[in-house]
Amino acid sequence: MKTIVMLWRRHRLLLTAFVFATALTLFFAARFTLFVLYWSDPAHRNQPLQGWMTIGYIAHSYDVPREALADALGLVPPEKGKRPTLDSLARDRGMTAAEFQAEIKAAIERLRKDGADK
Amino acid sequence: MTETILALAPIYGLPFLALITGLSCLGLPAPASVLMMLMGSFAAAGEFALAPVLATALISSIGADQLGFFIGRFGGQAVTARISSRPGRKAALNRATKEIERHGRLGVFLTRWLFSPLGPYVNLITGATGFPWARFTIFGVVGEVVWVSIHVGLGIAFSDNVLAIAEVVGDASGFLAAGAVAVFLGWRLFKILHRTKNESA
Numbered sequence: 001m002k003t004i005v006m007l008w009r010r011h012r013l014l015l016t017a018f019v020f021a022t023a024l025t026l027f028f029a030a031r032f033t034l035f036v037l038y039w040s041d042p043a044h045r046n047q048p049l050q051g052w053m054t055i056g057y058i059a060h061s062y063d064v065p066r067e068a069l070a071d072a073l074g075l076v077p078p079e080k081g082k083r084p085t086l087d088s089l090a091r092d093r094g095m096t097a098a099e100f101q102a103e104i105k106a107a108i109e110r111l112r113k114d115g116a117d118k
Numbered sequence: 119m120t121e122t123i124l125a126l127a128p129i130y131g132l133p134f135l136a137l138i139t140g141l142s143c144l145g146l147p148a149p150a151s152v153l154m155m156l157m158g159s160f161a162a163a164g165e166f167a168l169a170p171v172l173a174t175a176l177i178s179s180i181g182a183d184q185l186g187f188f189i190g191r192f193g194g195q196a197v198t199a200r201i202s203s204r205p206g207r208k209a210a211l212n213r214a215t216k217e218i219e220r221h222g223r224l225g226v227f228l229t230r231w232l233f234s235p236l237g238p239y240v241n242l243i244t245g246a247t248g249f250p251w252a253r254f255t256i257f258g259v260v261g262e263v264v265w266v267s268i269h270v271g272l273g274i275a276f277s278d279n280v281l282a283i284a285e286v287v288g289d290a291s292g293f294l295a296a297g298a299v300a301v302f303l304g305w306r307l308f309k310i311l312h313r314t315k316n317e318s319a
Contacts, residue, residue: 003311011310018307021300028293035289039282047279052124060163061278083128083165 049101051087058086058104064111072107123149127156132170136178143182145238150179151269151291152284158273159280168270175266183230183241183258190245198246215247222249223257230261231268235295 007015038044047061055075059066070077078084084092090100126134135157142150154175161168202208218225222244229237244254269287276283 006314007307007310011307014303014306014310018300018303021296021303024296025293025300028289028296032286032289032293035282035285039279039286044282047281050121050124052121052128054128054160054163054165056165057128057160057163060159063278066164081131083131083160085125085128087125088129 049086049104051085051097053086054083055086055089056083058108062108064108064115068111069104069107072111073104120149120152123153124156127153128160128165131166132174135171135174139175139178140182143179143238143241144186150175151234151287154266154269155273155276155280155284155287158270159277160273161270162274162277168274172266172270175270176262179230179262179266180259183237183262184255186238186241187245187251187254187258190242191248192245194242194246211247218244218247218249223253226254226257227261230258231265233295233298234265234291236298 004015049058053061055070055073056066059069075089086100086104087097090097093100095103123138135153138148138153139150141148157166157171157175158168160166161171198211201211225240226244229240272283272287273280
């Protein structure tokens, strides 16, 4: 206790910085542990569809052929160098993001079933 | 915030990667590591070619390091000159400069990737204290190669669920940087305590 009082009197800046850095370290350690626990649960491993994803990424993540997925959704191949996201594709079709995601999910299910039948 | 960034990546591609990587290496809060992992995943999914992704991130980070170093060299010298005008502080600055010169190589290398949040400050400090440019560049480039390869590599390896790995890596990197600072400050406190004990004994 006496030591802490001495440090506080003479080296306030150093002591404050040390306490702050230690707290920050513990914070990151706790978050790291929580994320590892969360993502190691198999129920959380399937990546939910999100607005930023491209059809190519979704096909890759859900392990279905890219062209087959695009066909199933009735998509024309995008112009060279263009990578439309899920959100922009939904807008083009006049659908909400949620409606389009439901359609993609259904298409993936169908493709997986067809793949399993063969 | 991250969602918006993620949505811009497939649209603006490599120029966007260059911008975010550069800003982050200058110490601005830009999510370069998440974006590099994401671009790695996009490369794995066939949306981008891998080589341009690697080259863009590498060139941009090395360029921003150089910019930081020269901002330190030209902007920082006014600061160090002012510090040196007082004799007591001048001695302290000289000691610090010597320490930086001795440990700078490892410091520059490790703050590129293992303790990357500290990198931008190391660029400014090495620049301001007259650390040799060639040495800074060599160890900086090697460090950035490690940084870019790890992140893009993780993005490829965990491309099925890139957000999961991005969160874990972000926290690991914060933990290491904050931990390194805590250990350094703790060591300073320990030395002070040790000295006081010897004086009073």
